Amino acid sequence: MATTYLTLVNNVLNEMNEAELTSSTFSSSRGIQTAIKKFVLKAMHEVYNSISEIPDLYKSTFQVTNAGQRTYSLPSSASPQSGDLAYRKIDWDSFRLVPKELITNGEFTSDISSWTTIAGAGSAAYNSGGNGRLRLNDYAAYQSFSTVKDTTYRIQIRVFDSESVGQALKVQVGTSAENTTNLNTTLTVEDFGAGNVLDTTFTATAQTTFVTVNNTSTATNLDVDYIRVSEDIGVNKLEYMTYDDWSKRFLERDLANDDSVLGRPTHVYPTQNKKLGLSPVPDKSNYSIQYEYWKVHTDLSAHGDTMDLDDRFKDVIITRAKYYAHILRSDAQAAQMALAEYQYQLQQMRSEYINTKSYMTDTRIHVNA
Secondary structure: OOOEHHHHHHHHHHHOOOOOOOOOOHHHOOHHHHHHHHHHHHHHHHHHHHOOOOHHHEEEEEEEOOOOOOEEEOOEOOOOOEOOEOEEEEEEEEEEEEEOOOOOOOOOOOOOOOOEEEOOOOEEEEEOOOOOEEEEEOEEEEEEEEOOOOOEEEEEEEEEEOOOOOOEEEEEEEOOOOOOOOEEEEEEOOOOOOOEEEEEEEEOOOOEEEEEEEEOOOOOOEEEEEEEEEEOOOOEEOEEOOHHHHHHHOHHHHOOOOHHHOEOOOEEEEOOOOEEEEEOOEOOOOEEEEEEEEEOOOOOOOOOOEOOOOHHHHHHHHHHHHHHHHHHOOOHHHHHHHHHHHHHHHHHHHHHHHHHOOOOOOOOOOOOO
16 A cells, blocks of 8 residues: 555654544644654655665656657646756666557457447447457447558458357458458457457558458457457667767658658667657657656655655655754664664665666765765
8 A cells, every 4th residue: 555645744743652633633733743754755756866876766658759849848847846847767678669559449448439339130239348448249340440542551450259169259340430451351259268360461552441340240249358469560679869869860861851761760869958869760650668767756745745765664754754853853873873864764665776777877876875
């Protein structure tokens, strides 16, 4: 269970033999209670700033490209602690180009919206099995999406038979609903428990392509777990380079007003105005760039706000806040003991992170008395 601001403050108050707060009195605290609330926040800032790469702050995000656009904004927030940035550090080695999903609501998480049904003798409906499924009984459903002619796409479908095995789902890909220009196959459910997966490719012949799934039997329900379509490009790691390297190697090409030099990005670099740059400049608007970063921690304000750190490290915050509380009381001996305990806990915290997270490379610890 995540540790709340109220819990942190009350732990320190208890250690100092002071009256604890409640959820209803938290906002109207006075005296030592208010001081300790501030000490907890100060302690949190120090812990976060003492370790540059905290795994609990490691987040993933993505950027979809626009054809001809070279630079893109990095994560931002309206009110983080570092100006207008929502990140402490970008993991420039994590950038990769991944296929953009073209199907809308292909996971059927809460309904079957975005899918058009074709009536049969049975029905098409949402089923809550798994994380949500499309249930077909002598019914079909289709969806259209944008494609590039002569480009290869990968389609993946998983289907379950709710009652038996041996029933086949018709899968058709073409230039209209139930058209088979690009793909005409069946997916037979042979494993009742695990379902069966179709994983194949097709080549688009038009700018708009339709995928249709059809259960022609009324004897059994077929539950479609997911339908995914993306360009068949695999996952490609982007090579990181500095801005100076980009300027020397690719600036002239990437700034040329020439569509012939556009292409699939292979490199990423930080720009001078704190954005990410792609090289070559994307030639399409459907590339998805995925990467990781260490976010700015969230300040606590309300009593129920929870810290970003793992709960097992709450004592590091509490001990540092105790140090400031002892300083406030002019108890130098107790403050020194709290400082020594904090330094030990912080070292243990760093050691645990280093031993469990291979990407942590900064071994410095900054502790100020």
